[in-house]
Amino acid sequence: MENSLGPAPSLLEVRGISKSFGAVRALQEVDFTLRAGEIHALLGENGAGKSTLIKVITGVFPRDAGVVRLGDEEVATRSAKAALQAGIATVYQEVNLLPNLSVAQNLFLDRQPMRFGIVREGEMRRRAKALLTEFGLDIDVAAPLGSYSVAIQHVTAIARAVDLSARVLILDEPTASLDRHEVEILFGIMRQLARRGIGIVFVSHFLDQVYEISDRITVLRNGRLVGERETASLPRLELIRMMLGRELAETTGARAAANDHPPREICASFENYGKTGYVAPFNLELRHGEVVGLAGLLGSGRTETARLVFGAERADGGQAKVDGASLRLQSPRDGVRHGFGYCPEERKTDGVVAELTVRENIVLALQAKRGLHRPLSRREQDELARRYVKMLDIRPPDAERPVGLLSGGNQQKVLLARWLATAPRLLVLDEPTRGIDVGAHAEIIRLIRELCDDGLALLVISSELDEIVTYSDRVVVLRDRAHVEELSGEAIDVTNILAAIAADGAAMQEARA
Amino acid sequence: MKGLPPVLITAIVLVAGFVLCALQFPNIASTRVVGNLLTDNAFLGIVATGMTFVIISGGIDLSVGSVIGFTTVFVALAIERWGMPPLVAFVAILALSAAFGAAMGAIIHVFDLPPFIVTLAGMFLARGASFLLSTESVPITAPVYSTVSDFAFRMPGGGRLTAIAIIMLTIVIGGVLLLRLTRFGANVYALGGGRATASLMGVAVGKMTVKIYMLSSLLAGIAGIVFSFYTSAGYSLSAVGVELDSIAAVVIGGTLLTGGQGSVIGTFLGVLIQGMIQTYINFDGTLSSWWTKIATGVLLFAFIALQQGLVALARRPVAKRAGAVS
Structure with a gap:
């Protein structure tokens, strides 16, 4: 042919x-x-x-x-x-x-x-x-x-x-x-x-x-x-x-109905949290076993929100609480200590360390969390790497390969594995499917769901509205560096999100529809 | 890319320092002192100009001090022992040092080795070779040397702008033009921005690397000749540590040690600052000359801290410019 x-x-x-x-x-x-x-x-x-x-x-x-x-x-x-x-x-x-x-x-x-x-x-x-x-x-x-x-x-x-x-x-x-x-x-x-x-x-x-x-x-x-x-x-x-090369039963399937679950425990909450000139103060509650999607255009403040939540950027107002107790969140280190994980958008510069192997990349965050005095033995490292390579289907399944030689989707999986290894309570994913093709796309979405079912709280940023609609229990819509709307349950669909994003830009809606 | 703020700061430091020195020793503010300052630091200015290109391109050249040492010995022996006409000796040593630099550049590129290691090897090689030629200081008595040494423009106020100072100023100006105005200069910045990316954009990274180290060694060769004019002798131990002085001048001049940003003007100001400190200590008379090194060290530290601050600041405005797509 x-x-x-x-x-x-x-x-x-x-x-x-x-x-x-x-x-x-x-x-x-x-x-x-x-x-x-x-x-x-x-x-x-x-x-x-x-x-x-x-x-x-x-x-x-x-x-x-x-x-x-x-x-x-x-x-x-x-x-x-x-x-x-x-x-x-x-x-x-x-x-x-x-x-x-x-x-x-x-x-x-x-x-x-x-x-x-x-x-x-x-x-x-x-x-x-x-x-x-x-x-x-x-x-x-x-x-x-x-x-x-x-x-x-x-x-x-x-x-x-x-x-x-x-x-x-x-x-x-x-x-x-x-x-x-x-x-x-x-x-x-x-x-x-x-x-x-x-x-x-x-x-x-x-x-x-x-x-x-x-x-x-x-x-x-x-x-x-x-x-x-x-x-x-x-x-x-x-x-x-x-x-x-295989039948894909309707790309990803339908979203599990949000109402099936009883109201869930709050994992972390942010009140009037914000930073001048960065993101306007917002209220955000993240619950165990729930996916919160952040939708908005490029530059609307999605990544900025994620960085504040993780502690990569310091807020200049508001309060952050974990399990009801207020906490200091001034650096990524604080974030990691409280069980937060962050997979950034720029894989190449902010995420994986290209020269290090898959194994070394995976153990990085866990080792940092444990501190230098309690090194992971090589056996533990191998075991971790093997488990996540298998669980996330990282290809080629070679834990000793430099991450730089992997394709984008597999690099993303390595990044995900790094944070999963720390057993986080909250994981922030910034464009987890960017630059990734259909198969891995579906796989990442399936993973997001599974993680969520295991009780993890997830905050996910994506430009693909179909995708956000698929896995989110709640969707926060941003515009011009402010949170403008929060959708939940039945209200979550592409039309509503677009309406919120394009409240003052009808052209946007047209283009998408 | 312009690197103006750091250069401005260097200029302010120089002017402020000069004013302070002049307040304490009014005689410093004379063309005589300034002329001597240029003459005394002529070789440093030349070699630091070459170093600026290397560092902006993301490399380093530790061999320049040794190349200066080798050049002085070679020139002295060629003229005094081997009977070469001085001009022939100059051409020979410049060809030799350019080839030396080109070889280092080629090795760095072909074997993908860190410039630090390759030029460190070059440093030992050149220093060792100069000892091989002669372990003793060889005086140069050729008439051309006394002619050049005596040649000077009289400046108002009794200062002398000597031939070697003029050579240095010419090279600094040439360096400024080469870096600012030519394709070669743009490629030097490109290499410092990222070798792989520059290569993808069509820059002949290999050729550029060879040319940059060739330029640095060639200028080290010229600096060596100038040094031999300055001392009227060739000595294998001359210019030990000059590579570090020139790196210091480059950094004080606002060039990023990681490459990609910097200017020749800044380097020139950096050389003058070092010279000024030296002059101050000479005037004082009671201070050990090693205070120059301490002052240079403090300045260097201050400038690196400052650069980090500026780099951090430069990352901020990204958000402001976002969304300029109409």
């Missing part, structure tokens, strides 16, 4: 690519064809080989076997630079720009406008400004990139790639950190670029977006090609079956 090439000219042809890391065969004889002017979604579960394929095409990893042809020429992509020059530009999931350089320098690094060997700073800024305007961004391009939000950094990365006069543009999870409005802008630009004849590879785990934007879909599973289809003629269930 993979060789049903249409008549449209193929732009990028990948034939028989194989790649191994030690004993792990990451890619086995994968074919991939990208036509000029199409938007081609590349899908697969965590560890299916999407990232590896992209890195092989762009020359970040050398390939073991196979051919990459761009147009009529074979591309000997040995370095990222060579691939760029050939016309293959990539925007990775995690923003790969330099926070210490100005926005303009980031856009034009290594290709600044020059005169007599000197960078024309003014000209460069003017061009940067003009370029970003196309993307609906009007910012000071002379300021360091690091002073802007992740969304802006991401748009900058895409602008840079687009401007590299690429023939092939690879977008690896470009929408993961964008809100709906930004996604619309990005899709508009993608369509415009496709009309210009640029081939776009779109990697995403948002299936809605895949159906909205892509012309064709290629699915990988366990490093092998499953198939290539026209998007229009591929039913969603069939797609999910291709990705998972």
Whole structure:
């Protein structure tokens, strides 16, 4: 089924690519064809080989076997630079720009406008400004990139790639950190670029977006090609079956009715808790065996609330109580001592320690909680690692593998395992399913439910409203750094949440519906 | 990226220090003293300029002091014993030191080794090689040396702007321009921001690493020649510890030791601050010259603490700028 090439000219042809890391065969004889002017979604579960394929095409990893042809020429992509020059530009999931350089320098690094060997700073800024305007961004391009939000950094990365006069543009999870409005802008630009004849590879785990934007879909599973289809003629269930290789009985199932349980004990409560200029004071009760969802747009104060609750940020007003007793919550250390756990959104920078092994990452929080005087023996560590690798189905099941080599979904599981090992009473999860594909997505949601049934209190942030509706017993909606509404029981559905978020923005509701 | 606040603070420290010194010893505020300060610290200014590039790129070069030592011995022997014309000797040693730096850069890149270790090895190598050439101080009597030493612009007030001070100022200005205005300079910052990311963005990280260490060693070579003009001799024990003085100047000048931010101007001010402390101690006459080191140490500590504070502050405004997507 993979060789049903249409008549449209193929732009990028990948034939028989194989790649191994030690004993792990990451890619086995994968074919991939990208036509000029199409938007081609590349899908697969965590560890299916999407990232590896992209890195092989762009020359970040050398390939073991196979051919990459761009147009009529074979591309000997040995370095990222060579691939760029050939016309293959990539925007990775995690923003790969330099926070210490100005926005303009980031856009034009290594290709600044020059005169007599000197960078024309003014000209460069003017061009940067003009370029970003196309993307609906009007910012000071002379300021360091690091002073802007992740969304802006991401748009900058895409602008840079687009401007590299690429023939092939690879977008690896470009929408993961964008809100709906930004996604619309990005899709508009993608369509415009496709009309210009640029081939776009779109990697995403948002299936809605895949159906909205892509012309064709290629699915990988366990490093092998499953198939290539026209998007229009591929039913969603069939797609999910291709990705998972197993029947998925209605992605996640229905939410356990909240009213089944008797009123539960309060685990932690926050009264008038807040910080000036960070999050407006809020009241929040977290109960054992209950999932509280935090919904809102990017920058609405969700992460900020989570950080206050965990103690990563100090509140300047209000009171926090655990089991009725008020407590001091000034640092993550205090949070950990009271049995709180926090899985942050930025896995790469705030979460896992990429150089350490799975085992070392898992025992990190537990060891910190016990203190240096009571080290965990190697046997205990191995035992813990083995248990959680099995329980959370971390793949590959090798506890001695550096976490940096795992896929995003598996890194998330390691992070989860780290906190579970400390037997917390309250776990805060910030976008636990970000950058994770369907299968792992369902798995993480199942885990959230199980943890909850075990009596854990959970505070979960997610941009995916369907997801929040699925597992939350209560949903707190945020807007403009304030808690604006709390929904519970039957009131929890996507429409109500959207209404609360978009109380003053009807466009938002339209876009989602 | 501009790194202005730390540089401003360095400038304020320098001016305030100078005013304080001048209040106590009015003679300090003269072109004579300033001219001498530039001359005495010419070699340090040159080598610290190269060090600035290395540190902004996220590396370190511990070999520069030894390269200066080796250069003085090589130049002295080449001119006095081997009968080379001075100009040929200069070209030879500059080629040699540039190749030395390029080799260190290549090793750092190819074997992915920490610059600290590679340049530490380079430091021992260069120092050892200079002892191999000669263990004794070799005086240089070539006429060009006395010509250069005597050459100076008279400044109003009787100060002398010597040839080696002019060389230093030229190199500092060249360094400022190279770092600020060229693609090479932007790539130096890029490397300091993240090697892997810079590589993904198309910067030829390997070539850049080689060039940066080559530049540092080349400037160390020039500093060595300047040092030989300054002392009219070649001695294998000269410029011991200069690598640390230059790192101190770079850090006092507001360059982040972790890379990614900094400026050559700041480094120049850092050199002047060290020179000023030295001058003050000379004027005082009763203090041991080692007080220079103590004062430098205190300043260094203060500046690192300050940088941490600034870095913490710089992380805050993220929230304010969020949501600028229209």
